[in-house]
Amino acid sequence: MIREIVAGAKSLLFPQLCLGCRLPLTEALLCPKCLKGLPFSGVPLRRVPGRRLDLWVSPFLYEGVIKELILEMKYRGQLSLARPGAGWMTAAVQGAAEELSPEWIVPVPLHPARLRERTFNQAQALAQPLAQALKLPCRGDVLERRKPTPPQTGLSRLERLENVRGAFSLRPGAVVQASSVLLVDDVFTTGATLEACAQVLKKTGVSRVAAVTLARG
Template sequence: MRCQPQYDGSVYIWLKNKQSCLLCGETTDTPQPICTPCESELPWLGDQCSVCALPLPMAGLCCGQCATRPPAFERVLAPWAYDFPVDTLITRFKHQAKWPLGRLMGELLAQSLQHHFDEGLERPDALVPVPLAARRLRQRGFNQATLLARWLSKPLAIPCEENLLRRTQDTPAQQALDAKARRRNLRQAFAVTPEALLHNRHLALVDDVLTTGATAQALARLLLDAGAARVDVYCLARTPKPAELA
């Protein structure tokens, strides 16, 4: 007895299904839903500070801030400058819950990080998303840093420890404050989960954008004081604004 139906038509093979580019709508055969022209035109971060990834006019340099007052974190890795269309994609991901855009950027970030690992970058023991304030988490419904860390975890084979850090205070948005107010704003704003084991571990903070670096500095210092050996920062984009890490 034959169990399979007779069918002579074409068979739909989902693995070979063509995708549409999320930026221009054109059909693409690439693994991610972005066509090659759109991917090549993204604002890829070029010459940058070897520590904080601040855009610089030449390669192999360290910015004045990092040279005179080295930050607590070891290195920032970001594939893009915070410019069009990446800035728009991040905004739509965060504030309009356009998760496919965030997933696309997360996959491209994973590819960029894997390239750095292949070139000799030390692989961290865990990915640690930057915690979101409780009020903002209720309003938004998700933490974009947590989603990014989860999307990076599987392709990079690095565990995501999303409960290692917690936000203890709701604070005003950093963008509206000057450097002194940012430092005061972040004081006592975060804590390490009491049961966390950090002794001599290499950790990587995950966030969407690095602007002044104040949040990354506060969290890196907190993790190092709790016993971590090294802290890196992985993010989607770096703004051209100089760091204010003191």
């Protein structure tokens, strides 16, 4: 009873707003206008020849509403995007199920200092509902970020690769028992971060490392 009253009062105080334009909504997370304007990437699957990361998929381009939502999630802790975001990512992965066929879902880890400051890892927030929907284990306990890499914004691909060199490693005691792993992150820009994670996983004998990100830059 008390719970219902609190929920009722909350919905009066904080009516559901469109995640894109903040217009009040009765249902869904985006108003029809923002939903129509979503920057779908249109390219379901990318192959990465000659790299450690074999394949990647992103349902969206990193622009417009999606860019704003990712920034909100990352820097303002607005996690209401995580579940619908993971829903779009799930659809993208299912669309390429045969080629991806992952056994484990592994979110890109944050450095412990960054995690303390942000209190959550946006990659993990996306990976958990994604893994649930795909009925696969979400293994946030496999990789660790040892180097607190400075933000990658404005760096070239080579600079980014240098920036993340040696930044990731296996967690002490972690045993990887999967031959196909799907990495999860919010944005694919040059792929340097995912590449560095893939390198660690491949050294343990994982034969295929693919990635899904909500958007690609």
